[in-house]
Amino acid sequence: MSSKAPLSVQAPETLKIKRPLRDITVDKGTKILLSVEVEGRPKTVKWYKGSEQITATRTMKIERVSDNEYKLEVENCEMSDAGAYRVVLSTESESVESSCTVTVKEKVHLPVFKKGLNDQAVPKGQSLVLEVEIDGAPKVVKWYKNGDELKNAKTEDLGNGKYRLTVPDFKDSDVGEYSVTAENDVGEVESKAKVGSML
Structure with missing residues (x-):
């Protein structure tokens, strides 16, 4: 009588936000830096401002720091860069997201x-x-x-x-x-x- 070893099925790695986005306030003309850290390995990472997906430009950089950390940088920010931001990280089976609010202040100097x-x-x-x-x-x-x-x-x-x-x-x-x-x-x-x- 032969015995067969049970087949082990590895559960897919789940995504979990380890360090979410945080609300920030910056002066006009400085840098906006948003970063998120996750457990798991997302296949896609998409950033949004409001309902519009963000694409990388000369002043707006999207970077994968590591397999688990992703960031968005906005150089020399304007008042129009203020608003609600979110990042959506996805695998084939699930998605997680994190959001924050960015406030941009007019830089005040002595009159x-x-x-x-x-x-x-x-x-x-x-x-x-x-x-x-x-x-x-x-x-x-x-x-x-x-x-x-x-x-x-x-x-x-x-x-x-x-x-x-x-x-x-x-x-x-x-x-x-x-x-x-x-x-x-x-x-x-x-x-x-x-x-x-x-x-």
């Missing part, structure tokens, strides 16, 4: 006066108009006369970093030193000018 205040003399009865142009995304712009904030003055945000202060019907009491400050999360800058009157 700079591209055009500051200049000393001037204003004819009595005319309007004093002071304008500045600021680069650096100021959150707060304030105007002052002789160190006191002009809270009730006519001030305008003209857009594109331009701001204006108007003092109608200029008179002797309006003579003085005017200043404007621009402030954001990085710091504050100031521009000053002396304003006199003309007959």
